[in-house]
Amino acid sequence: MATAKKGTGKSTGTKKSAKKIFKAGQYIVYPAHGVGKVTGIEKDTIAGFDIELYVVIFEQDKMTLRVPTDKAQGAGMRALSNELILKDAFTTLKGRARIKRTMWSRRAQEYEAKINSGDLILVSEVVRDLHRTDAQPDQSYSERQLYERATDRMVREVAAINKVDRSVALDEVLETLTRARTRQAAKAMKEAEEAEGSKNDNGETTAAA
Numbered sequence: 032m033a034t035a036k037k038g039t040g041k042s043t044g045t046k047k048s049a050k051k052i053f054k055a056g057q058y059i060v061y062p063a064h065g066v067g068k069v070t071g072i073e074k075d076t077i078a079g080f081d082i083e084l085y086v087v088i089f090e091q092d093k094m095t096l097r098v099p100t101d102k103a104q105g106a107g108m109r110a111l112s113n114e115l116i117l118k119d120a121f122t123t124l125k126g127r128a129r130i131k132r133t134m135w136s137r138r139a140q141e142y143e144a145k146i147n148s149g150d151l152i153l154v155s156e157v158v159r160d161l162h163r164t165d166a167q168p169d170q171s172y173s174e175r176q177l178y179e180r181a182t183d184r185m186v187r188e189v190a191a192i193n194k195v196d197r198s199v200a201l202d203e204v205l206e207t208l209t210r211a212r213t214r215q216a217a218k219a220m221k222e223a224e225e226a227e228g229s230k231n232d233n234g235e236t237t238a239a240a
Contacts, residue, residue, distance in 0.1 A: 051100060053085055058191045061096065062107040062149035064089050066187040072100065091187065111192050112151045120155040120185065124204065125211040128160045142177045151188055157181035164212050
C-alpha cells in the first residue's frame with residue numbers, strides 16, 4: 032500500500048524575488064534622505080530568509096542605505112519627478128507665501144512633515160513660505176535650518192532631473208524666488224499707490240461739495 036510522504040516542515044529559507052522597479056545607476060528619492068543613487072542590487076540572508084536589497088548611496092550625507100526590493104515602494108522610495116511635476120514645483124515657488132497664523136512649533140512640525148514626505152511640490156511649498164528677501168525680517172535659527180533643508184532637497188532633485196550641477200540648480204531656484212518676490216512687491220506698491228490716490232480723490236470731492 033502506497034503511503035504519502037510527509038513534509039519535513041522545514042523552511043526553504045527563500046522568498047520569491049520582488050519585481051525590480053529600480054535599476055543600478057538610477058537616481059531615486061527616499062523620503063527621509065532625499066536624492067540618492069541605486070548602485071546595485073545585493074542578496075542577503077536575514078532571519079533565515081534570502082532577500083534582495085537595493086543599495087542606495089546618498090553622496091550629500093556620505094551614507095549608504097540598503098532597502099529590501101519588496102519594501103521600497105511601501106517606504107516611499109520613488110523615481111525622480113517628471114517634467115510636469117517639476118514645472119508645478121517652480122510654479123509653486125512663484126506664488127505668494129502662505130503663512131498660517133499658528134504657533135511656530137506647530138508650523139515647524141508641518142514643514143518638517145512636508146520635507147520628509149518626499150513630495151517635490153510639498154518641499155517647494157516650504158521653500159516658498161520660508162524664503163526671505165533682503166527687505167524682510169531675518170529668519171530665526173530654526174526657520175533657517177528648515178529653509179536650508181527644504182532648499183537642499185529641492186535643488187538636488189532639480190539637478191538630478193536636469194542633469195546639471197547642484198550650483199546651477201540652486202541658482203535657478205533662487206532666481207525664480209527673487210523674480211517672483213520682486214513682481215509681488217511691485218504689484219503691492221502699485222495697489223497701495225492706487226488706493227492712496229483713490230482716497231485722496233474721494234477727500235477732494237467731499238471738500239468741494
